[in-house]
Amino acid sequence: MNRTAPRKKSRDLEKVYPKKDFIAKLRRLADALEADKAFTIQVAGERLHIPADAVVNIEHEREGGSEELEFQLLWKSR
Helix, strand or coil, rough: EEEEECCCCCCCCCCCCCCCHHHHHHHHHHHHHCCCCCCEEECCCEEEECCCCEEEEEEEECCCCCCEEEEEEECCCC
């Protein structure tokens, strides 16, 4: 019997968190990255498991009168 993992739905969202919660998430992420460990986070009701070998990058965008800075983690779904 060939069982494959269910296909995940496409998703693109932004979730605003209170500053205190955002800082706590960043601190846990920084600790996991520093220890070269996987990281689990829940965003808008979905648990995400980020492997230790995820690629980390920083993106800056400027358009009109606004600017955006994104800290990104990229990995392949497993």
